[in-house]
Amino acid sequence: MSFKDLGLRAELVRAVTEKGYATPTPIQSQAIPLVLEGRDLMGSAQTGTGKTAGFTLPILQRLAATAPPRDRRRPLRALIVTPTRELAAQVHDSIVNYGSHLSMKSAVVFGGVSINPQKQQLVRGVDILVATPGRLLDHAGQRSVDLSQVEILVLDEADRMLDMGFIHDIRKLLALLPKQKQTLLFSATFSDDIKKLANGLLHAPALVEVARRNATVEAIAQLVHPVDKDRKRELLSYLIGSERWRQVLVFSRTKHGANRLAKQLISDGIDAAAIHGNKSQGARTRALADFKAGRVRVLVATDIAARGLDIDQLPHVVNFDLPNVPEDYVHRIGRTGRAGREGEAVSLVCVDEAKLLRDIERLIGRDIPKREVAGFEPDPSIRAEPIETRGKQTRNQGRGAKRRFDGNGQRQGSKAAGNQRNRGRRAAA
Numbered sequence: 001m002s003f004k005d006l007g008l009r010a011e012l013v014r015a016v017t018e019k020g021y022a023t024p025t026p027i028q029s030q031a032i033p034l035v036l037e038g039r040d041l042m043g044s045a046q047t048g049t050g051k052t053a054g055f056t057l058p059i060l061q062r063l064a065a066t067a068p069p070r071d072r073r074r075p076l077r078a079l080i081v082t083p084t085r086e087l088a089a090q091v092h093d094s095i096v097n098y099g100s101h102l103s104m105k106s107a108v109v110f111g112g113v114s115i116n117p118q119k120q121q122l123v124r125g126v127d128i129l130v131a132t133p134g135r136l137l138d139h140a141g142q143r144s145v146d147l148s149q150v151e152i153l154v155l156d157e158a159d160r161m162l163d164m165g166f167i168h169d170i171r172k173l174l175a176l177l178p179k180q181k182q183t184l185l186f187s188a189t190f191s192d193d194i195k196k197l198a199n200g201l202l203h204a205p206a207l208v209e210v211a212r213r214n215a216t217v218e219a220i221a222q223l224v225h226p227v228d229k230d231r232k233r234e235l236l237s238y239l240i241g242s243e244r245w246r247q248v249l250v251f252s253r254t255k256h257g258a259n260r261l262a263k264q265l266i267s268d269g270i271d272a273a274a275i276h277g278n279k280s281q282g283a284r285t286r287a288l289a290d291f292k293a294g295r296v297r298v299l300v301a302t303d304i305a306a307r308g309l310d311i312d313q314l315p316h317v318v319n320f321d322l323p324n325v326p327e328d329y330v331h332r333i334g335r336t337g338r339a340g341r342e343g344e345a346v347s348l349v350c351v352d353e354a355k356l357l358r359d360i361e362r363l364i365g366r367d368i369p370k371r372e373v374a375g376f377e378p379d380p381s382i383r384a385e386p387i388e389t390r391g392k393q394t395r396n397q398g399r400g401a402k403r404r405f406d407g408n409g410q411r412q413g414s415k416a417a418g419n420q421r422n423r424g425r426r427a428a429a
Contacts, residue, residue: 003057006032009064011101012057019097025050030208032058035184040205042198043186049210052156055080055184056094059152063127064102074105074125075149081131081173083160084304085110085281086288091156092130104128111135112281119144133161133169140176147176152184155201159187159194163325164304167197174201188334189327220333220343224357224370226378229350232320233261235376236348237268240298245316247291250300251332253321258300261320265298272298303328311335319347322356324387326363351384 003013003024024032027045034041035058045051059078082088092108099106106128109118115138122129122144129136129145139145155161161170183202187194190209198205227235240248252258255276265272273287273296290296292311303323317336323329336343347368349357361367372378 001029003028007036008032008057009061011064012061012098015098015100016053016057018100021053025054027051027208027210028054028057030210031055034206034208035059035182036061038062038182040182040202041184041208042190042202042205043184043208044188044190045186045208045210051186052091052094053098055154055156055186056091057098059128059154060095060099060102060104062152063104073123074127076126076129076146077150078128078152078154079131079136079147079150079177080128080154080156081133081136081161081170082156083132083164083166085112085132086284087157088130088132095128095130106130109135109139110281111138115139115142133166133173137169137172140173147173148178150177150181152182153177154184154186156186157188158185158197159189159191159327160304160331162193162197170197188331191327220336220345222333222345222347222368224347224349224368225373225376226370227348227350227373227376228378228382229352231376232348232350233264235373236261236318236320237265237270238373238376239318239346240265240270246297247294247311247314248298248316248318249291249311249314249335250298250318250320251323252300252302253323255302257321258302262298262300265300270298271296272300274300276302277304303332315343317343317345319345319349322347322349322353322360324356326356326359329360330364351378351382352387354384356387 001024002022003016004010006024006029008016027043027049031041031043031051031054035055041055043051043054045054063077080091082091088108088110092106095104095106105126107118107121107126108130109115109122110132111134115135118135119139119142122139131139136145140147155170161167183205185194185198185202185205225235225239236250239245250261252261252274255278258274258276262272262274273290275284275287279287287296287299291299300320314336317333319329319332323332333343333345336345347357357368
C-alpha cells in the first residue's frame with residue numbers, strides 16, 4: 001500500500017515522498033482513511049510509529065478541500081494540543097513539511113518564550129495551531145486566538161497531559177470550542193482515565209490500537225545492571241567508554257539529579273548536557289540540537305522534558321533512576337528502537353528500586369535479564385531505603401489524604417499548592 005492508495009491528494013504524496021517515505025506505517029494506514037471520513041478517533045501507538053503523520057496528513061487534506069476566506073482573517077480551523085514544548089515543535093514541523101505544497105498557514109505556541117510574537121502571528125490568522133495547554137489558555141484570555149470555529153481538535157499524548165495535571169486546563173479549553181467538531185485523541189496507552197476522558201469527549205469513535213496495551217517495543221533489547229546507588233555514575237561512565245556508546249539518552253528522576261549527573265559526566269571527560277523543566281526553552285533547544293548533531297554524547301533528561309523528543313536512530317537509552325510509575329518505563333525506552341530499528345535500553349538498578357523493577361516487569365509481562373558488571377557487583381549488606389515520591393501521586397498511595405507535590409517533589413499546602421502548581425504548569429508548557 002502507498003500513501004496515494006490511502007486517498008491523499010497529490011501535493012501531500014509529493015511532500016511525503018520528498019521526506020523519504022514510501023510506505024505508510026500501520027498506524028498511518030489505519031488512521032488516515034478514518035480521519036478523512038470525518039470520524040472521531042481514539043488511537044494508541046508506541047512512539048516512533050509515525051503517529052504524527054497519521055493525523056497531520058489527513059487534517060491538511062480536509063482543510064485544503066475548503067478554500068480560506070479572502071476578505072477577512074483566516075479562522076482557526078484545526079487545533080492540536082500537546083503536553084510539552086518539544087512535542088509541540090515536532091508536530092508543527094510535520095505540518096510545515098507535509099503542507100509545503102499547500103497554501104496552509106500554521107503556528108505553534110508554548111510557554112518559556114515571549115508571548116508577543118505569537119500574538120502577532122495569531123492575529124494575522126492561521127488555519128492550524130499547535131499549542132501547549134497553558135500558553136493556549138493565556139492567548140484565549142488575551143483574545144489573541146478565537147477557538148469558536150475550530151473544526152478538528154487533536155489531543156496528542158493525552159496520557160501525559162493527564163499525568164502532568166493538565167486535566168483542568170483541558171476542560172477549560174473544551175468549553176471554548178464548538179460542540180460540533182471532529183475530535184482525535186492519541187495516547188500511548190488506554191488507561192482507565194483516558195477511557196473516561198474519551199467517553200465524555202468523543203462521539204462513536206473509531207478505535208485504532210497498533211500495539212497491545214502497555215507493550216514494549218519488541219526491537220528493544222532490555223537489560224538490568226544491578227549496582228549500588230553511589231556507584232551508578234561510575235558504572236555509567238564505564239559503560240559509555242568500554243561499550244563505545246556514541247549517543248546515549250539518560251533518564252534521571254529529578255531535575256537536580258539530571259544537572260548533577262551531567263556535570264559529573266563532563267568531569268569524567270564525557271560531553272554531556274541536561275534538559276528539564278527548569279531549563280529555558282533556548283537552552284533545551286540548543287542541548288537537543290547538539291545531541292542530534294553529535295556534539296554532545298550524553299543527554300540527561302527528566303521524563304517530562306524528554307516526552308516528545310524525536311531523535312532518529314537513537315541506539316541507547318539508560319534508566320539511571322527507575323521511574324516511580326511503571327508506564328513511564330515504556331515511554332522512556334520507546335525513545336530507541338524507533339520505526340523498526342534496533343535499540344538497547346539499560347537500567348542501573350540499586351536495592352532501593354527492587355519493587356519498582358518488579359512493577360515494571362509485571363506491567364510488560366516478562367522478566368528483564370539481569371547482568372552484574374565485573375567490579376561493580378552490589379554490596380549484599382546494603383539494605384533498601386524508601387524512595388521519595390516526586391512530581392505526582394503514585395497509584396499505590398491508596399485512598400488516604402491526597403498529597404500534593406511541587407515540581408521538585410516538595411509537599412505543599414492545599415491552596416498555595418494549587419496556585420504554585422498552576423504557575424509551574426504554565427512554565428513547563
